[in-house]
Amino acid sequence: EIVLTQSPGTLSLSPGERATLSCRASQSVSSSYLAWYQQKPGQAPRLLIYGASSRATGIPDRFSGSGSGTDFTLTISRLEPEDFAVYYCQQCGSSFPFTFGGGTKVEIK
Amino acid sequence: EVQLLESGGGLVQPGGSLRLSCAASGFTFSSFAINWVRQAPGKGLEWISTINSSGGSTYYADSVKGRFTISRDNSKNTLYLQMNSLRAEDTAVYYCAKFLVRGLIRDAFDIWGQGTMVTVSS
Numbered sequence: 001e002i003v004l005t006q007s008p009g010t011l012s013l014s015p016g017e018r019a020t021l022s023c024r025a026s027q028s029v030s031s032s033y034l035a036w037y038q039q040k041p042g043q044a045p046r047l048l049i050y051g052a053s054s055r056a057t058g059i060p061d062r063f064s065g066s067g068s069g070t071d072f073t074l075t076i077s078r079l080e081p082e083d084f085a086v087y088y089c090q091q092c093g094s095s096f097p098f099t100f101g102g103g104t105k106v107e108i109k
Numbered sequence: 110e111v112q113l114l115e116s117g118g119g120l121v122q123p124g125g126s127l128r129l130s131c132a133a134s135g136f137t138f139s140s141f142a143i144n145w146v147r148q149a150p151g152k153g154l155e156w157i158s159t160i161n162s163s164g165g166s167t168y169y170a171d172s173v174k175g176r177f178t179i180s181r182d183n184s185k186n187t188l189y190l191q192m193n194s195l196r197a198e199d200t201a202v203y204y205c206a207k208f209l210v211r212g213l214i215r216d217a218f219d220i221w222g223q224g225t226m227v228t229v230s231s
Binding site: 032033035037039043044045046047050051056057088090092093094096097098099100101102103 | 144155
C-alpha cells in the first residue's frame with residue numbers, strides 16, 4: 001500500500017499569502033495518478049488537480065500542482081477567503097488500494 | 110448537470126446490514142467506473158471500493174473486503190454498496206465518486222455525491 005504523508009498538518013496564513021502544501025509518497029507514484037482535493041466543512045471533496053499538475057474544470061489558476069516520483073506540491077499563489085479549507089492528496093491509480101493523505105488544514109491566521 | 114446522489118444511510122446495530130444507493134444523472138453512467146469513499150467523523154478520506162463500467166470487476170479495501178459488496182445497475186443508473194457485519198468503526202459519511210475519464214479504473218475522482226451518514230451503534 002502506498003502511504004501518502006501530507007505536511008504540514010495545519011497551515012496558518014492570511015488572505016493574500018502564498019500556501020505551499022506537501023504530499024510525500026512511501027514509494028514512487030505515477031504523476032498521471034496524483035490528485036488534490038479541497039474539502040470544506042459539511043461538504044464533499046472537490047477535485048482541484050489531477051495528473052499532478054492539471055487543473056480540473058472551473059478551478060482558478062491560483063491553484064497549481066507540481067512534483068513527481070515521491071514528492072508532490074500544491075501551491076495556492078494568493079489565498080482568497082474561500083480557500084480556507086482542508087486539502088487532501090490522493091494516489092488514484094499507481095496501485096490498489098487508492099490512498100489519501102491525512103490532509104492539510106489551511107486556516108486563517 | 111452531472112450529479113451523484115447517495116441514499117440509504119442511517120443507524121444500524123453492530124453486526125447489522127445496510128444497503129446504500131447512489132443515483133447518477135447528467136452523464137452516461139454505463140461508461141464510467143465508480144467508487145465508494147468514506148470519512149469517519151473528524152477524520153480523513155478512505156477509499157473503500159471501485160467497480161468498473163460494466164460491473165464485471167470490483168476492488169475493495171482490506172478494511173471492508175468480505176463484508177461489503179459493490180454493484181451497479183446500468184439500466185437504472187444506480188450504484189450500490191451492500192454492507193454486512195457492520196462494526197462501530199464503519200461509522201462514517203459514505204460518498205460515491207466517479208472517475209474523471211470514461212472507461213478508466215485509474216484516475217482522479219471528479220464528481221462526488223453529497224454523502225450519506227452511516228452510524229453503527231447499539
